[in-house]
Amino acid sequence: xxxxxxxxxxxxxxxxxxxxxxxxxxxxxxxxxxxxxxxxxxxxxxxxxxxxxxxxxxxxxxxxxxxxxxxxxxxxxxxxxxxxxxxxxxxxxxxxxxxxxxxxxxxxxxxxxxxxxxxxxxxxxxxxxxxxxxxxxxxxxxxxxxxxxxxxxxxxxxxxxxxxxxxxxxxxxxxxxxxxxxxxxxxxxxxxxxxxxxxxxxxxxxxxxxxxxxxxxxxxxxxxxxxxxxxxxxxxxxx
Numbered sequence: 001x002x003x004x005x006x007x008x009x010x011x012x013x014x015x016x017x018x019x020x021x022x023x024x025x026x027x028x029x030x031x032x033x034x035x036x037x038x039x040x041x042x043x044x045x046x047x048x049x050x051x052x053x054x055x056x057x058x059x060x061x062x063x064x065x066x067x068x069x070x071x072x073x074x075x076x077x078x079x080x081x082x083x084x085x086x087x088x089x090x091x092x093x094x095x096x097x098x099x100x101x102x103x104x105x106x107x108x109x110x111x112x113x114x115x116x117x118x119x120x121x122x123x124x125x126x127x128x129x130x131x132x133x134x135x136x137x138x139x140x141x142x143x144x145x146x147x148x149x150x151x152x153x154x155x156x157x158x159x160x161x162x163x164x165x166x167x168x169x170x171x172x173x174x175x176x177x178x179x180x181x182x183x184x185x186x187x188x189x190x191x192x193x194x195x196x197x198x199x200x201x202x203x204x205x206x207x208x209x210x211x212x213x214x215x216x217x218x219x220x221x222x223x224x225x226x227x228x229x230x231x232x233x234x235x236x237x238x239x
Contacts, residue, residue, distance in 0.1 A: 008033075033057075043068070055082060079097040167189050180230055
């Protein structure tokens with residue numbers, strides 16, 4: 001069964017271009033031309049991924065993203081922005097988008113990004129099954145991570161993580177105690193070159209800390225290694 005992609009953009013030419021190229025790549029595509037329509041279809045059509053423009057009539061992409069996450073809809077979101085504005089990009093990521101692209105872009109690059117995101121989030125795919133040990137269970141302090149089920153728990157509470165937050169947590173956990181640079185994390189978790197735009201890593205680390213740390217200013221799990229990157233470690237009782 002082909003994956004369903006929801007494309008939300010108010011420019012008909014972009015909708016037509018992306019729909020054509022995504023269909024050619026083997027995806028089922030549904031479209032929306034404003035934020036309210038995009039939110040409704042995001043809630044009711046069960047898409048496997050959303051390509052969501054930032055600037056939309058009726059409701060902007062950031063609000064759409066925010067409302068979906070508030071309703072626990074964790075569909076991967078690729079956000080499009082015509083602005084070369086770091087604030088907009090970071091805000092979108094903080095609200096739960098998994099990735100972003102700046103217009104203008106090539107349809108081929110969008111398809112490549114869609115494939116990369118879906119490849120990282122499809123536990124049922126053959127490649128994912130080969131990567132994951134079906135009995136794998138990662139225990140670190142009060143964290144319990146079940147990679148094959150895309151589930152993570154802090155104590156008995158299930159964590160509500162976006163697909164990209166989950167992938168980042170798993171990668172950190174599998175390399176427990178090792179210092180990982182931002183560039184290493186970009187390459188391993190996002191699976192392509194961000195041309196040195198490492199802020200995306202910092203945003204997702206911040207998001208993870210909000211969900212697994214009791215005090216984000218004094219994290220017990222995800223430590224910042226100044227000038228290098230991050231590492232995840234067993235919490236120390238004396239901290």
